[in-house]
Amino acid sequence: MTNTEITDRIQQLKKEKNAVILAHYYTRPEVQDIADYLGDSLGLSQEAGKTDADIIVFCGVHFMAETAAIISPDKKVLIPAQYAGCSLAESITGYDLKKWKEANPDGIVVSYVNTTAEVKAWTDICCTSANALKVVQSLPHDRKILFVPDKNLGSWIMKKTGRHLELWEGDCCVHARISAEMILEKSHEYPEADILIHPESDCSHDERILNLPQAYMYSTAGMIKHANQSSKKQFIIATEIETLHKLKKDNPKKEFIPIHPQTICGQMKKVTLQGILEALEKEQYVVRVSEEIRKRALKPIERMLTIC
Ligand code: 13P
Ligand code: SF4
Numbered sequence: 553m554t555n556t557e558i559t560d561r562i563q564q565l566k567k568e569k570n571a572v573i574l575a576h577y578y579t580r581p582e583v584q585d586i587a588d589y590l591g592d593s594l595g596l597s598q599e600a601g602k603t604d605a606d607i608i609v610f611c612g613v614h615f616m617a618e619t620a621a622i623i624s625p626d627k628k629v630l631i632p633a634q635y636a637g638c639s640l641a642e643s644i645t646g647y648d649l650k651k652w653k654e655a656n657p658d659g660i661v662v663s664y665v666n667t668t669a670e671v672k673a674w675t676d677i678c679c680t681s682a683n684a685l686k687v688v689q690s691l692p693h694d695r696k697i698l699f700v701p702d703k704n705l706g707s708w709i710m711k712k713t714g715r716h717l718e719l720w721e722g723d724c725c726v727h728a729r730i731s732a733e734m735i736l737e738k739s740h741e742y743p744e745a746d747i748l749i750h751p752e753s754d755c756s757h758d759e760r761i762l763n764l765p766q767a768y769m770y771s772t773a774g775m776i777k778h779a780n781q782s783s784k785k786q787f788i789i790a791t792e793i794e795t796l797h798k799l800k801k802d803n804p805k806k807e808f809i810p811i812h813p814q815t816i817c818g819q820m821k822k823v824t825l826q827g828i829l830e831a832l833e834k835e836q837y838v839v840r841v842s843e844e845i846r847k848r849a850l851k852p853i854e855r856m857l858t859i860c
Contacts, residue, residue, distance in 0.1 A: 576820060608624065609630045613820060634836075665853075684705060701720040744784070745766065745807075793816050796808045
């Protein structure tokens, strides 16, 4: 089957089954183009809660589809790429948090949304890269805070808020490769460009980068908003490479320079058009979360969604 034939069949099945396709900006361009809603982690969580479709086909990695299943238990959530994982979500377990809670009964656990349902079940409040500062600023000052699992995002929050956080030793294997040296080198090459950096990056808390007047830290959706609204013509993009697809589509006259051609999340690329078609045809792979864990995991997500 050609891509056009696959796309036509997907559209037909979507109508027949009242399904909606949600996709993250890091998925393949052809997957982004077929999505009913394209977004970052925060936008996708919000959309999963709003949709009145019967089936959500979640084009992203497993923790994202699981978050949709937690928020929308009355919907069938399908993940076309059953084994699409994430180095952050895999770096911590619910048991790790249970032990921390026992040792710190008054402590607050803030979990990045890039975590499993089991980890969320032991969490007090979730955050995404789009709302992490607001979430941490909302917390009482007299309590110990554990931030999991991204040490780079956590270090950036500490710099920006002045709050002390205990950090977990996790990172995103894609953004952790974005160093301060890479940013400085590219900024010399393109002195007129704004530099848009994801806070999961290794350089997000480096003073040399924080002091660059043309550097901005953003979630993926924040980068797109900045580029769409700016009068600048050149942007260095320090995040997953597929974000350039949407940036270029929205701004055909502006130039987007990837920080490195290998800034690729292979897990996100596991979602293909063929996989989406099979997901709709066979109603696979259903994302399941036990009701006991789901109810507990929902609370920190809801707390986050009321703040942003
Ligand atoms: P955002 O979607 O919040 O920009 O996070 C990026 C990411 O790495 C998601 O896995
Ligand atoms: Fe996980 Fe990083 Fe891939 Fe996002 S880009 S899904 S944080 S490994």
